[in-house]
Amino acid sequence: MSVELPARVNPIGRALSDAGVLAWRSLKRFPRTPDMLIYATIQPIMFVLLFAYVFGNAIPIPGFPGARAYREFLMSGIFAQTMAFAVASASVGLADDMSKGLIDRFRSLPMARSGVIAGRVIGDLVFNAFVMLIMVLCGFIVGWRWHNGFGQALAAFAILLLFAFAMLWVGALIGLSVGSAEVAASAGLIWLFPLTFLSNAFVPTPNLPSGLQPVAEWNPISSIVAACRHLFGNPSPFASPDGFPAQHPVWLSLIWCAAIILVFAPLAVRKYRSATTH
Amino acid sequence: MAAIEATGLVKTFKGRKTAVKALDGIDLDVPEGTVLGLLGPNGAGKTTAVRVLTTLLKPDAGTARVLGHDVVKEADTVRSLVGLSGQYAAVDELLTGRENLWMFGRLYRLSSRQAKQRAEELLATFDLTEAADRTLKTYSGGMRRRLDLAGSLIAHPKVLFLDEPTTGLDPRSRLDLWQIIRDRVREGVTILLTTQYLEEADELADSIAVVDHGSVIARGTADELKAKVGGERIEVVVHDQGDTVRALELLTDALGIADPEATTIEEHTRRITVPAPGGSSALVDVIRTLDAAAIRIADIGLRRPTLDDVFLTLTGHEAEEKESL
Ligand SMILES: Nc1ncnc2c1ncn2[C@@H]1O[C@H](COP(=O)(O)OP(=O)(O)O)[C@@H](O)[C@H]1O
Ligand SMILES: [Mg+2]
Numbered sequence: 120m121s122v123e124l125p126a127r128v129n130p131i132g133r134a135l136s137d138a139g140v141l142a143w144r145s146l147k148r149f150p151r152t153p154d155m156l157i158y159a160t161i162q163p164i165m166f167v168l169l170f171a172y173v174f175g176n177a178i179p180i181p182g183f184p185g186a187r188a189y190r191e192f193l194m195s196g197i198f199a200q201t202m203a204f205a206v207a208s209a210s211v212g213l214a215d216d217m218s219k220g221l222i223d224r225f226r227s228l229p230m231a232r233s234g235v236i237a238g239r240v241i242g243d244l245v246f247n248a249f250v251m252l253i254m255v256l257c258g259f260i261v262g263w264r265w266h267n268g269f270g271q272a273l274a275a276f277a278i279l280l281l282f283a284f285a286m287l288w289v290g291a292l293i294g295l296s297v298g299s300a301e302v303a304a305s306a307g308l309i310w311l312f313p314l315t316f317l318s319n320a321f322v323p324t325p326n327l328p329s330g331l332q333p334v335a336e337w338n339p340i341s342s343i344v345a346a347c348r349h350l351f352g353n354p355s356p357f358a359s360p361d362g363f364p365a366q367h368p369v370w371l372s373l374i375w376c377a378a379i380i381l382v383f384a385p386l387a388v389r390k391y392r393s394a395t396t397h
Numbered sequence: 398m399a400a401i402e403a404t405g406l407v408k409t410f411k412g413r414k415t416a417v418k419a420l421d422g423i424d425l426d427v428p429e430g431t432v433l434g435l436l437g438p439n440g441a442g443k444t445t446a447v448r449v450l451t452t453l454l455k456p457d458a459g460t461a462r463v464l465g466h467d468v469v470k471e472a473d474t475v476r477s478l479v480g481l482s483g484q485y486a487a488v489d490e491l492l493t494g495r496e497n498l499w500m501f502g503r504l505y506r507l508s509s510r511q512a513k514q515r516a517e518e519l520l521a522t523f524d525l526t527e528a529a530d531r532t533l534k535t536y537s538g539g540m541r542r543r544l545d546l547a548g549s550l551i552a553h554p555k556v557l558f559l560d561e562p563t564t565g566l567d568p569r570s571r572l573d574l575w576q577i578i579r580d581r582v583r584e585g586v587t588i589l590l591t592t593q594y595l596e597e598a599d600e601l602a603d604s605i606a607v608v609d610h611g612s613v614i615a616r617g618t619a620d621e622l623k624a625k626v627g628g629e630r631i632e633v634v635v636h637d638q639g640d641t642v643r644a645l646e647l648l649t650d651a652l653g654i655a656d657p658e659a660t661t662i663e664e665h666t667r668r669i670t671v672p673a674p675g676g677s678s679a680l681v682d683v684i685r686t687l688d689a690a691a692i693r694i695a696d697i698g699l700r701r702p703t704l705d706d707v708f709l710t711l712t713g714h715e716a717e718e719k720e721s722l
Contacts, residue, residue: 133506140503148491151532220487224548227451229477230504 134231141238142245145212149246159208159250163201164257167193170321171261181325183354187262192354194254194263195275195347196320199340201247201254202283203315207307208243209290214303217295222394233388236295240287247283251276266352275350278372282343285379291387295394320344323356332358336365339375346372398465400556400587401427401450405459408445408611419445420456421611427589429555432582434602435591436704442611443591444484447560450589451481463556477505480549484560486541488533494520494544495529501548512551519547523577539570546577557581559590563597575600595619595704607707614711626702626710627659631673631683636693638667644692645669651686652679673699 149155170178175189183192213236216222225235265272294303315321317334318341324332335341336357345368348355357365364371408420419442427433435443448454450461452472461468463475488497495516502512520526523543533541542562549557562578563571578601582588592598598605599619607615607622615622623629635644641664648671654660661670673679680699687694 136506137504140500144489144492144496144500147496148489151491219490220483220485221489223448223453223483224481224487225504226453227476227479227481228501228504229473229506234504 130231134233134237137230137234138237138241141235142241143238145239145242146245149242155208155246156250159201159204159246160253162204163197163250163254166200167197167254167257167261170197174321178322178326180323180354181356183356188354190262191264192323192348193321194258194261195344195351195353196315196318197258198251198254198279198347199282199318199343200311200315200320201250202279202343203286203311203340204308205243205247205283205286206290206293206311207304208246209239209287210294210297210303210307211300212239212243213291213294214297215300217394218299222295222391226391226394232392236288236291236387236391239291240284243287243290244280244284247287248280251279251283263353265350267350271350271352274369275347278343278346278350278369278376281376282372285376285383288380288383288387292383292390295387295390314338315340318344319355324358325356327358329358333362336362339372339379342368342371342375398429399426399462400429400431401425401433401461401463401589403446403450403459403461406446406449406456406461407458408442408449408454408456418611420449420459422459423608423611423613425461425589425606425613427587429587430582430585431603432578432588432590432601434598434605435589435608436593436595436598436605436707437591437608438593438704438708441608443608444560445611446608447481447483447558447589447591451479451558452476477552478554479556479558480552480554481558482542482546482549482560482562484564486538486545488541488545488548490533493530493532494525494536497533497544498547498551502551505552507551515551519550523547524573537570539566539573542566542570542574543577546574550581554586556587557589559588561591561593564593571597593704595622595702595707599623607711609708609712615707622707623702626706627672628702629673629676630670630700630702631680632668632670632696632698632700633683633687633694634696635667635669635687636695638664640692641667641669643690644687645671647686647690647692648683651682667695670700 170193171190175193176186178189180188180192222235290307293307297303297306317331318338319335320340324335327335336359342364345355345364349368359365403423403425406420406423410417410419423446425433435446437443445454449456450463450468452468452475455469464478466474466478468475492500498516498519499512502515503509507515520529525540525544528536528540533544536544546562559578563574566574578588590601602619604616604618605622606613615625633644635641641662645660645662649657649660652671654671659672677699684694684697
């Protein structure tokens with residue numbers, strides 16, 4: 120009757136299997152906390168309405184006249200901001216697991232060190248893909264369209280999810296570093312607002328003070344937004360149209376995502392190894 | 398062979414200004430198939446000791462081995478051999494009982510089918526089959542604890558660590574849990590359990606180590622420890638202050654107490670205490686003796702030694718609670 124534990128399993132297979140189990144756990148949880156989806160979508164939907172119908176009229180898009188141009192311009196910014204906020208789902212989730220002692224429990228099991236965070240990240244990625252879908256529908260309703268065919272649009276969505284994936288590792292590090300879910304929620308988001316407002320997400324960079332223009336154009340969020348606008352064929356004005364961010368938006372977005380993952384994934388896993396509930 | 402052995406474990410938590418020495422040179426030795434009770438007040442270092450022994454925390458100094466494997470150098474091996482049930486039931490509130498156990502089974506590297514089967518076995522053993530498809534949010538404290546314990550038994554561990562397994566439970570659930578722990582002992586599992594209650598250690602443990610400020614201040618069986626405190630005592634409050642001294646003299650004679658040091662007297666509260674080796678039968682003797690001498694009793698009771706008594710005797714200070722961070 121006794122169940123024998125397999126003595127040796129290949130470590131990569133083990134890491135994948137553990138991440139899979141933890142991702143399954145996350146996916147089981149989402150439908151049981153429907154308020155999470157509401158919180159995750161209500162803020163971006165309000166932003167869409169606010170910018171599309173209120174502020175948008177006061178923000179001209181250089182080189183693209185017409186009211187519709189702003190909505191076309193806006194949606195990529197909304198998508199990127201929504202994906203950036205993925206930070207919160209990972210940080211709150213992991214902080215919650217910490218305070219409930221679950222992290223200690225997982226750490227006492229013979230599982231892969233990356234398993235808990237990787238599972239969380241995968242599960243949250245699926246969740247954010249769902250949020251993304253809702254935002255796309257929202258975009259369609261306010262008149263946003265893609266113009267370069269479905270393939271390029273798909274590439275843009277892939278970049279957005281890659282960005283969410285990168286930001287989830289940032290959230291994981293934050294979640295494991297703070298004591299409670301409440302602190303994690305604010306620590307995960309507080310720096311994101313200035314970061315998104317100092318980008319091209321809502322205001323074209325040529326409209327910003329010239330001192331801020333280079334900062335806003337190299338901002339990782341701007342690079343994601345610019346790559347999406349480029350791939351969707353939406354208006355994408357630049358203050359310095361000959362600069363690297365304007366010339367190679369897709370490359371820059373990929374470089375940023377890779378850099379974030381390379382820095383934060385190892386840090387998060389290292390934090391997990393020493394994380395204790397107290 | 399010792400299932401658990403630790404020598405000179407030291408662990409200091411450094412804060413911004415202060416440093417807490419949670420473990421200050423703990424030595425432990427638990428023979429295979431026995432139960433060690435780690436007894437101590439809040440903040441004594443019990444949880445920290447369990448964390449070190451289950452590889453969650455690296456000690457600053459000292460070594461520990463579980464079933465012969467070093468907890469630092471062979472952490473992975475140790476993790477696959479032991480079960481841990483922490484101080485707070487660590488289960489996923491949003492998953493059902495069955496889902497929780499399946500998940501833990503998979504993480505112990507069982508196949509999906511094996512994990513399912515093991516979950517069913519454990520649900521049945523722990524009397525949770527009926528609640529198996531409810532999310533943990535709806536479970537009572539006792540049920541959560543049972544599920545948590547079930548989770549730590551998935552891989553049939555030979556060594557089990559239970560950190561305050563019954564703290565916060567109602568008496569009925571506590572008895573249930575005691576029974577579950579005794580069943581594991583009968584299966585030959587070695588257990589290290591921590592507790593704040595002498596009674597619990599007495600019920601379950603073969604030997605007890607009393608911890609205070611991160612070190613072991615006494616070891617022995619429950620009986621040996623109780624003997625140190627003087628066993629059970631009778632406490633009498635007489636009605637008239639003038640009777641206090643006379644009552645003590647009468648009782649010393651009647652109970653044949655050889656050592657006057659073993660008794661206490663507080664005249665202003667009219668309270669005397671005497672050892673009661675015979676337990677409740679001595680209580681009858683006391684009442685008879687005082688009644689025959691026409692001394693009126695305001696209050697009388699049998700006091701079992703508590704952890705507080707053990708502490709008072711061993712350290713000379715009460716088991717104070719250290720502030721937790
Ligand atoms: N992670 C931690 N950081 C700082 N101090 C800690 C930490 N864990 C425990 N302590 C401190 O170490 C001491 C022992 O704690 P603990 O082992 O939890 O005691 P017990 O389990 O016996 O109540 C306490 O003073 C506690 O505040
Ligand atoms: Mg404790």
